[in-house]
Amino acid sequence: MNIQNNGEGKLPDQLSSYWLKSTNLPSFPQIKQDLNVDVAIIGGGITGITTAYLLVKEGYQVTVIEASTILNGTTGHTTAKVTAQHGLIYDELIQHFGEEKARLYYEANKEAAEQIAEIIKLHGIDCDYKTEDAYVYTNSNDYVQNLKKEYEAYKRLGIKGDFVDSIPLDLGNIKGAVVMKNQAQFHPLQYLSELVDFIKDSGGEIYEQSVATHMDIEDKPIVHLKNGAKITAQHVISATHFPFHDNRGYFARLHPERSYVVAAKPEKSFSGGMYINAEKPTRSIRSVKVEGEEILLFSGDGHKTGQGEPEKEHYESLEKFAKEEFGAKEILYRWSAQDLVTEDKLPFIGCNNADDKRVLVATGYRKWGMTTSMVAAQLMKDILIGKENRYEEIFSPSRFTADPGIKTIVKQNMNVAANLISGKFERPDKEMKDIKEGEGAVVSIKGGRAGAYKTMDGQLYVVDTTCTHMGCEVNWNSADQTWDCPCHGSRFSIEGDVIEGPAERPLKKIDPNSIDYTTS
Known part of the structure; x- marks a missing residue:
């Protein structure tokens, strides 16, 4: 988190x-x-x-x-991939900005990867740095043409890569992939x-x-x-x-997006490389050595912060993928992250x-x-x-x-406006008396909207759900146990403290002892 x-x-x-x-x-x-x-x-x-x-x-x-x-x-x-392969980006950059600027974007990131390698060598840093080929693959016929366009962009920009019909991993019926050679991964x-x-x-x-x-x-x-x-x-x-x-x-x-990672020990052997699919939901795969054993990191399932299905379902989706495709039986670690995306x-x-x-x-x-x-x-x-x-x-x-x-x-601000309005008119279907131990939810208190979380030992935390940044209504993040704003991505703890900006002030705290929540 x-x-x-x-x-x-x-x-x-x-x-x-x-x-x-x-x-x-x-x-x-x-x-x-x-x-x-x-x-x-x-x-x-x-x-x-x-x-x-x-x-x-x-x-x-x-x-x-x-x-x-x-x-x-x-x-x-x-996930710590040191690569200039940032999904299917280069054909899009050429279309929007022209070949010269697309090439500059690639060369900037290529030089950055080389500089990281030089620093590691200069200081003799032991950080599991490993050179790997990076693949964008698809299991869908609908994305094959996108991959071929990306490969054409590689050729125009002088990127060392190829279009291939298969990848080293057994991931179902692969329809095609673009590979960027000699990328890397490390322990950041x-x-x-x-x-x-x-x-x-x-x-x-x-x-x-x-x-x-x-x-x-x-x-x-x-x-x-x-x-x-x-x-x-x-x-x-x-x-x-x-x-x-x-x-x-x-x-x-800018708009904020969250993504998720689970680390699991695979039953199937892993043949190396770094992978990400072209379609949604995103499935990204790389390996890491944990106490001498090869562990795989499965990441993706990104979405706009504070929006969409319950966050815990994203972990469950990645865990299902790890078990079905690699026979993973135990999830060793899981975490999530947030990043920002510009309009272009x-x-x-x-x-x-x-x-x-x-x-x-x-x-x-x-x-x-x-x-x-x-x-x-x-x-x-x-x-x-x-x-x-x-x-x-x-x-x-x-x-x-x-x-x-x-x-x-325009699209992003329409999304913000829609969430601002819908949050103000939403009528919670839960009341304080409905909250169970270990559960958080938006609740109704005398016709108003509030956020409640009850710990496993029964301690209750209640906050005003109005984000202190621009007044949108925050939603409960069931995976990370936070209050997340769907407008600009501010995030708050169960006690209302700011975890992530742009909000600077905490959510208003409500004393649960002042509420007769059995009848509210």
């Missing part, structure tokens, strides 16, 4: 990420004093840590602040923990449980923290999901306002954060040191492309 925004949320015990369970990460203090630094990086995920690593090598005085604990958000809940936290050590040893500072609330931009940016401390910096980099300083309406230009599917990386180097942002990775984080770190470093970077224009947050941008913005 993704904890990104303010560090107050808690993970349910039954969910765990293998990456986090198998890595001993250092802990860092909360920032309590005012600081004056060259660069303040907000967000201690892969983008923030990688950017800090590159900047301390350039001699910058860098401070990273993380709202919860470092690498515990999407970075700690990824074992890799990043070495970068964290390098940052510390080079004089960089890292703080945890330090929540940035807002920023004043005068001659220099001043970041204000929840506990009253301030950071004055020459440059501020927002490496969170929704940029914490949103003066460009990012909440209307290209990330926002660079100056928040054109040519103003005081504030930079990196967001909208569309679930492909391993290489994109390195693209972002390298690009933002080059901007700060004044080095030309040929990828700056295509990733600029200031860009606006009418096709497909405006169509997607």
Whole structure:
């Protein structure tokens, strides 16, 4: 589960990420004093840590602040494929942006993957780095033509790949696949923990449980923290999901999606490679060594945050796939993550306002954060040191492309409006007396809407379900035991504390002792 925004949320015990369970990460203090630094990086995920690593090598005085604990958000809940194969994307990029920009997107991610490999070699990092071919496959005749178009795009862009009629795995009646050669996978936290050590040893500072609330931009940016401390910096980099300083309406230009992972030991042998299907629901597969045994990660079943079927059904769907296709008998780990998608599917990386180097942002990775984080770190470093970077224009947050941008913005905001309205008029069919131990649900209290969760020992938590960001009504996430907003993806704990932005304030708490819920 993704904890990104303010560090107050808690993970349910039954969910765990293998990456986090198998890595001993250092802990860092909360920032309590005012600081004056060259660069303040907000967000201690892969983008923030990688950017800090590159900047301390350039001699910058860098401070990273993380709202919860470092690498515990999407970075700690990824599938960790180091690849430029981001689904069926290149034919689409050519159609919307032309061949030149599509090639730049590929080359940026290819170079990023190579740079990760170089860092691993330079520092001798033991992180289970392994070269693998990456496949996009289909079991449906309806997608064969899409795959062939993607292969044609590979040829036009000079991507080393092929169209094949079969794949190394036995996954039913395969109709075809495109393969991108010589991609990679690794253990992301074992890799990043070495970068964290390098940052510390080079004089960089890292703080945890330090929540940035807002920023004043005068001659220099001043970041204000929840506990009253301030950071004055020459440059501020927002490496969170929704940029914490949103003066460009990012909440209307991005939409959040959740996806799920289960780790299981297969009965069938695994022949190597990394796989993702072309159709929906998504099924992504890669291997990982756990205590010397080969375990498979099955991921996918993505959906817009706070919308769709009960979240626990997505885990069940992946578990069913693992059992039917690979004979998996035991689920060892399961976790979920959240990521943001831009209107044109290209990330926002660079100056928040054109040519103003005081504030930079990196967001909208569309679930492909391993290489994109390195693209972002390298690009933002080059901007700060004044080095030309040929990828700056295509990733600029200031860009606006009418096709497909405006169509997607209109569609997304219609979706937000629909959820806002439907939530306000929804009449819950449950009452407080109906809530069982271990269950959460939207309930009716004297004609109003509230959210209730009862622990296994009978303790009751009740919150106002109105999201504190823009007033949409949150829904219960049965898998992660959170309250999720269907409009912009804010997420709250059972107690109402913010787990994920853009919301900054907790849900209003309702004292259950003040409610006669047996008659409400």
